[in-house]
Amino acid sequence: MRESLESSGRGRAWATPLALGLMPAVAGAFALLAPHVQLSDGWLDFVTFFAPTAAAFAGLTIGSLAVPSRQVVLGVLGVAAASLAAIAFAGAYSMVLALVVGACLVAIGWGIGLPIGRRVQHPGHLLPACALAAGVDIASVFSESGPTAAIVESKRALAVLALPFPVLGTDDVVPTLGAGDLVFVGVLLGVAAKHGISRFRTYVAAMVGVLLAGLASALLEAAVPALPAIGLAALVGIPQARAVPPRDRKVATVAVVAAATLALATALSRLVANDGSIGNH
16 A cells, blocks of 8 residues: 555655645735735734635645655755754844745645654544644643743744744734644645545645634634644544544553643643732732
8 A cells, every 4th residue: 555655646746846835825925915905804814814724734735645755855854944944043034034934834744744644554543643732732832831832932933933924915924823733734634645535624624623723712812722623623524533443442542631631731730820820919
């Protein structure tokens, strides 16, 4: 099966440049349109969130059609990592650099997520993977010492680790999806590619998850991690992801319990911290 996947994937060499070029092409088009388009606040927020998500996930979906050589993957990842490091070190910000960052982040999702997904031996292994990703993401966002919380506090880190996108009607660029979200969606699509699961269904599930997280964030007026919603949508929308092999069910149960414990501990820690800060006032 692996050999047939690789032989069919390498016959679609066009998929790789299209996958890596789609995000900067869409962002560039929006940058050109931005000065000439005015939207109401509600539609502006929706388009600014939906468009980069749809383009980035579409790029990853197209990328899952091909299986490039290891040398190509490592080369692309090396260029992307070096470019992001240079931009972060320079601390320079511009529309052109935002397009470069967007291309690099999609390349990282493509070069890390898809290969990992293609190595997953059974689609049912996605259930514990989704649970662990959700638990880690919740801790990362809501823990004061979490990586995501630290990134959000650093303008320089946020500029190269969150997908930037132009805001219509302005000259602004805002961060949207994080690099981890792109890698995880890449894993989902890699699993779909290997096990004959509909890529379109996987794409729709990922989009639904992100939109649910965005809606929750808008309603709560607070940061909401995307991976729990993406994982939940994937498990609901992809029946194969819920079919854990009998031999792996104990490990899957441990993973789910560990993820739930981590999320609960983070929530309790945050509540205690908030109560303490309120009491001090």
